[in-house]
Amino acid sequence: MDIMDQILNQARNHLVCPVCKGGYGINEIRLRGFIDNTYIFQAFCSKGHEPVMVTYLASLHRLEKPISAYFHTLSGKKITPETVKEAECEIEAFNGRFKELFTK
Numbered sequence: 001m002d003i004m005d006q007i008l009n010q011a012r013n014h015l016v017c018p019v020c021k022g023g024y025g026i027n028e029i030r031l032r033g034f035i036d037n038t039y040i041f042q043a044f045c046s047k048g049h050e051p052v053m054v055t056y057l058a059s060l061h062r063l064e065k066p067i068s069a070y071f072h073t074l075s076g077k078k079i080t081p082e083t084v085k086e087a088e089c090e091i092e093a094f095n096g097r098f099k100e101l102f103t104k
Helices: 003-014 081-093
Strands: 029-035 038-043 052-057
Touching: 003 029, 003 038
Parallel strands: none
Antiparallel strands: 029 038, 038 052
16 A cells, blocks of 8 residues: 555545535545645545535654644634734834844
């Protein structure tokens, strides 16, 4: 079994249809592209649900920690037009000294 077959099987074992929660057969998942060990699959449910695009982080080695330890929930305030304008001003005023940027 080559590396792509292993990745495809790993994806098939973990991915489910978001509508019916059913698993995908090997012929229902198609690789659309990849960068490093992040793969883009398109999955088709055998029950006729809409096809989905899935970004899948494949790992063929044993992790030191549980997978949940590598992901963090996003939190914070909603980005507003004012926030974008403030960021734009900060970027325009940036003098190229990263150390100063992060010690404000």
